[in-house]
Amino acid sequence: MSSTDSHGTLAGGWRTFLVLWGSQSISQIGSYVAWFALNVYVAQTLYPDPAQKAPLALALGAFAIAATLTAVLLAPLAGSLVDRTPRRRVMLACDVLSGAVTLGMCALMFSMVVPFWLLFAYVIVTQSLSIFHEAALESSYAMIVPGEQLTRANGMMQTTRQFSNLLAPTLATLLIGVPALLGRGSLGGGWLAHLGSGVPFALLVDGVSFLIAAAFLAGLTIPSPPPAEHHGSAAANLRADTRLGWTYLLRRPPLLHLLLLAAALNFATAAIPVYQTLLTTFTLEPDRTARGLSFAATLAIIQTVTSAGMFLGGLAISAWGGLKKRRVLGILVPALLSGAGLVLMGLSGNVYLTAAAFALTVFVMPITNAHSGGIWQSQVPRELQGRVFAVRRMIGRITVPLGMALVTGLSASLPPGPVIAAMGVLVIAICAWQLLNPRVQRVEDREYLEGLAAARGG
Known part of the structure; x- marks a missing residue:
């Protein structure tokens, strides 16, 4: 069993963080690739006609608004949950569920043209899981990383986000072009001919990246502080937890x-x-x-x-x-x-x-x-x-x-x-x-x- 120091930080925590950072970075790159590809799917598959500029703009705007509002509305619930549940368990559940949902959407795209309403639901579900995962991850740094390394740890996560942002368009474009590439000449690829684009491959990469992150996470020890006490119903706890967060800052x-x-x-x-x-x-x-x-x-x-x-x-x-x-x-x-x-x-x-x-x-x-x-x-x-x-x-x-x-x-x-x-x-x-x-x-x-x-x- 891993020990902790006098501050409650996991012994050998920097090594644990490096494994966590590396595996979650893989997942984050996959998510950026999938998000880019999803927008391409809406523009090229659902609304390809120039006359569809208005519904295309509304669809892309709906994705962005849904992602932002989901983050704002679910933040109190996510914060309450990660203070009451082992944070490693929350991250592991979010990675596995995100992987399963994404692979499910990938399978649908291989077999049919997915309507916008279903893509919208997919965005809401995956963004919701991302909010819970982020809340658990950010609250875990101080449990595994020595205090003098916290700024570096946050900087490394910032670097991953920027690298993902740089890499995603190129990688997504390559994956989207897979059917066209395999459909040429001696490469064949007849079973891919009906796809029109390789967006499902981008989602496949994302789904697998979630499962890779979950596999590494399953082998890590990430301590959590003692859980907050429960007082009454879940709704009452949520109200009390939200009030506590505001009061603490005020x-x-x-x-x-x-x-x-x-x-x-x-x-x-x-x-x-x-x-x-x-x-x-x-x-x-x-x-x-x-x-x-x-x-x-x-x-x-x-x-x-x-x-x-x-x-x-x-x-x-x-x-x-x-x-x-x-x-x-x-x-x-x-x-x-x-x-x-x-x-x-x-x-x-x-x-x-x-x-x-x-x-x-x-x-x-x-x-x-x-x-x-x-x-x-x-x-x-x-x-x-x-x-x-x-x-x-x-x-x-x-x-x-x-x-x-x-x-x-x-x-x-x-x-x-x-x-x-x-x-x-x-x-x-x-x-x-x-x-x-x-x-x-x-x-x-x-x-x-x-x-x-x-x-x-x-």
Whole structure:
């Protein structure tokens, strides 16, 4: 039986984390590939006619909205569950169920054209399982990783997300092209001729990746804190757990300030893909024309540099490991640079300077997120992390659609550059305020936080 140290962290926990990180990274790559392929399936199989532009836009928008709302609405339930159930069991169940559901959808696609309503249900089910899995995984770091390695661990997970985002389009495109490849010449592949696309192969990869992650997870020891007590019905427990998460934060203003900063940063940067298209279309049109660049070439340059910037940011924080002291500066200073990047991209009319501004804005985001995750996992008691992180997740994510809606709405009547620059000014102002806030500077002082909580009644 594996032992734990005086802080309750699993002995040899970094090795355990590396196995967990590696296996879950495989699963995450598979999920990004499947998500990309699913959108291709909707566009090329369900609504391929140019006259179907409206239903196609509604379908893709429905997927995005469903994913966001599912994350927000299920966060309290997921947080409550992972504080009351062994977290390894939750992750294992989610991996197995996700694998089974995905392989089932794959089988359907091999045999029929899957209607949109069924794809929509599939998205809701898999996204729901993902929320529970994420809640259990994020709450497990502090149980297996030494405190000084928490920032690095979060950075490695950030790197996986960015690498998956970079790799998914290429890998998905290769898988989608499998029927056409096998249907040529001597390769034959007659049994695949009716498919039209290889989207089912992308789902097959995703389903298998879930089962691989589950197989590794089954062999790991991941301790959980003592489960929260049950008081009455499940609904009563959920209400109490949600109230506990909110109360915990309201009584500890430094953590609440960090949460509001994260929400503002998400609000300002959520629409980066929209920024890329708007700036290429309007602000950069004179410069790209003068350089002989087409719209597609300009957009490709900006998107490639942006993706590379975020991936390199993840690599940087993973290799560095982050600040060991005053980690709050690892949140505020990079966030300040991110705001400066937004201002620069909004004011620039030069293609390459704009691309560099995008790269700066996203390069520092994994650094901010990794330090933030390390602070939250260090400061919130392990037995409360599911419920407190649920509130954190709700606030952080609800600002994403709000930010996208505001930017797209304002850009319909205003030049996009000043709108984006104003977002950057908002981020800079909030970061400057928090840098000057003495309470926020003491967010890593557990005794100080608990003293504030005691003064507020608990």
